[in-house]
Amino acid sequence: MKMRNNLMTSILCGIAFNALIAGVSYAQWPExxxxxxxxxxxxxxxxxxxxxxxxxxxxxxxxxxxxxxxxxxxxxxxxxxxxxxxxxxxxxxxxxxxxxxxxxxxxxxxxxxxxxxxxxxxxxAAIHVATKSKFESLGDIIRAMKADPASLRISCGGTCSASWDIPFVSLMLAEGVDVSKINLIPAQGSAAGLQELVSGGIDVVLCSIPETDALADAGLVKTVGVLAHERLAKYPNVPTAEEVTGKAVSGGxxxxxxxxxxxxxxxxxxxxxxxxxxxxxxxxxxxxxxxxxxxxxxxxxxxxxxxxxxxxxxxxxxxxxxxxxxxxx
The missing domain is CATH 3.40.190.150 (Bordetella uptake gene, domain 1)
Incomplete structure (x- = not known):
C-alpha cells in the first residue's frame, strides 16, 4: 500500500510539474x-x-x-x-x-x-472600375447586367462566392438580374485583380475601398459604390448601393x-x-x-x-x- 501511495504521489507531482512548466512556457509566449x-x-x-x-x-x-x-x-x-x-x-x-x-x-x-x-x-465591399471605363456609375453597371448578365468580366478580388462578391450578387439578385449567368473571375487577392482592371483584362473589381487608394490617387481606378449602410468617413463622395438602387444590401x-x-x-x-x-x-x-x-x-x-x-x-x-x-x- 505504501509503495502504491508513493507511486501515485510521484505521478501527481509529475503532472503538476508538467502543468507548471507549460504554464510558464505559455506566459512567456513567444520564445x-x-x-x-x-x-x-x-x-x-x-x-x-x-x-x-x-x-x-x-x-x-x-x-x-x-x-x-x-x-x-x-x-x-x-x-x-x-x-x-x-x-x-x-x-x-x-x-x-x-x-x-x-x-x-x-x-x-x-x-x-x-x-x-x-x-x-x-x-x-465596394465596386470599382477603371477611370477610363465606359461605366461611370453603379447604375451603368446594373443596366448592363440586366441587359446581359454575362457581358462583364468581374473580379472577385480573391476567391469567388466569398466576402466581396456575395453582397454584390445579392444586390444584382434584388435588381432582378439572372445571377446564374454572372461572369465572376477569381484573383490572387485584390491587388492582382486591380492590376487586371487597370490593364483592361477586367471590367469590374469587387473589394474594399482602401485597397484601391494608390491606384485611385494615380487616377487609374474609381469607386462607383460601397455596400455599406452609410457613406464611409474617409470616402464621403462614394455613394452607398442603397442610395443608387433603393435596395438596402450591405456586406463585406x-x-x-x-x-x-x-x-x-x-x-x-x-x-x-x-x-x-x-x-x-x-x-x-x-x-x-x-x-x-x-x-x-x-x-x-x-x-x-x-x-x-x-x-x-x-x-x-x-x-x-x-x-x-x-x-x-
Missing part, C-alpha cells in the same frame, strides 16, 4: 519566431492589415513574426498550412470568410478546424487571427492578450485609420460565435443562389 500565414497575396488589404498587426506584435514581444503569403486556391493553401500545424502558438494565420469553400465543395473547412483568437478588422469582409484546432485555453488567452495590446497601439489603429480600414475587436469567445454566424449566413445566401444544400442537410 521564438512565429509564422503568421496570410491567405491572400502581397499588396492587398489582408496583407497590409496582417503585416501592420505583426509589426505591433514584434514591438511588444521582441520576437519576429514572419508574415507568409499563401493565396493559392483562393486561400485554401494558407488555411491548410496553419490548420495542419502543431497547436503550440508558433503557426497562426489570418481567418477571413471561409464557409464558401465547403458549400462549393472546394475544401472541408468548418469552424471546428480553427481556434479563433481575435477579430481585428471589418470592411464593406472581416479579418482575424486564428490557430489550428486544439489550442490550450491558457495559451489562447496569452496570445489574445498580446494581439489586443498590438491592436490598441497607436501604430495599428493609426495605420488602419490612415488607410481607411475598419477596426473591430472581438476576443476568442465572441469571435467563435461570430464565425458560427458567418457559416450560417453563407449557407443561407448561397442556397438562395443555387449552391450547396439547405442548412441542416
Amino acid at each position: 521564438r519566431p512565429v509564422n503568421l500565414i496570410v491567405v491572400a497575396g502581397a499588396g492587398g488589404g489582408s496583407d497590409y492589415t496582417m503585416r501592420l498587426l505583426a509589426r505591433g506584435l514584434e514591438a511588444n514581444t521582441r520576437q519576429p513574426f514572419n508574415v507568409i503569403n499563401q493565396a493559392q486556391g483562393g486561400g485554401i493553401v494558407g488555411y491548410t498550412t496553419y490548420t495542419s500545424a502543431a497547436p503550440d502558438g508558433y503557426t497562426l494565420g489570418q481567418l477571413s470568410p471561409f464557409a464558401q469553400f465547403k458549400v462549393l465543395g472546394q475544401a472541408n473547412f468548418t469552424s471546428e478546424n480553427f481556434t479563433p483568437i481575435a477579430l481585428i478588422n471589418v470592411d464593406p 469582409t472581416w479579418r482575424g487571427v486564428a490557430g489550428p484546432a486544439g489550442m490550450d485555453p491558457t495559451l489562447i488567452s496569452v496570445i489574445n492578450e498580446q494581439i489586443h495590446k498590438a491592436y490598441e497601439s497607436e501604430g495599428f489603429l493609426g495605420g488602419m485609420k490612415n488607410r481607411g480600414f475598419g477596426t473591430k475587436y472581438l476576443g476568442s469567445k465572441d469571435f467563435a460565435a461570430f464565425i458560427k454566424q458567418h457559416e450560417l449566413q453563407t449557407q443561407q445566401v448561397m442556397t438562395a443562389l443555387g449552391f450547396g444544400a439547405k442548412p441542416g442537410k
Whole structure:
C-alpha cells in the first residue's frame, strides 16, 4: 500500500510539474519566431492589415513574426498550412470568410478546424472600375447586367462566392438580374485583380475601398459604390448601393487571427492578450485609420460565435443562389 501511495504521489507531482512548466512556457509566449500565414497575396488589404498587426506584435514581444503569403486556391493553401500545424502558438494565420469553400465543395473547412483568437478588422465591399471605363456609375453597371448578365468580366478580388462578391450578387439578385449567368473571375487577392482592371483584362473589381487608394490617387481606378449602410468617413463622395438602387444590401469582409484546432485555453488567452495590446497601439489603429480600414475587436469567445454566424449566413445566401444544400442537410 505504501509503495502504491508513493507511486501515485510521484505521478501527481509529475503532472503538476508538467502543468507548471507549460504554464510558464505559455506566459512567456513567444520564445521564438512565429509564422503568421496570410491567405491572400502581397499588396492587398489582408496583407497590409496582417503585416501592420505583426509589426505591433514584434514591438511588444521582441520576437519576429514572419508574415507568409499563401493565396493559392483562393486561400485554401494558407488555411491548410496553419490548420495542419502543431497547436503550440508558433503557426497562426489570418481567418477571413471561409464557409464558401465547403458549400462549393472546394475544401472541408468548418469552424471546428480553427481556434479563433481575435477579430481585428471589418470592411464593406465596394465596386470599382477603371477611370477610363465606359461605366461611370453603379447604375451603368446594373443596366448592363440586366441587359446581359454575362457581358462583364468581374473580379472577385480573391476567391469567388466569398466576402466581396456575395453582397454584390445579392444586390444584382434584388435588381432582378439572372445571377446564374454572372461572369465572376477569381484573383490572387485584390491587388492582382486591380492590376487586371487597370490593364483592361477586367471590367469590374469587387473589394474594399482602401485597397484601391494608390491606384485611385494615380487616377487609374474609381469607386462607383460601397455596400455599406452609410457613406464611409474617409470616402464621403462614394455613394452607398442603397442610395443608387433603393435596395438596402450591405456586406463585406472581416479579418482575424486564428490557430489550428486544439489550442490550450491558457495559451489562447496569452496570445489574445498580446494581439489586443498590438491592436490598441497607436501604430495599428493609426495605420488602419490612415488607410481607411475598419477596426473591430472581438476576443476568442465572441469571435467563435461570430464565425458560427458567418457559416450560417453563407449557407443561407448561397442556397438562395443555387449552391450547396439547405442548412441542416
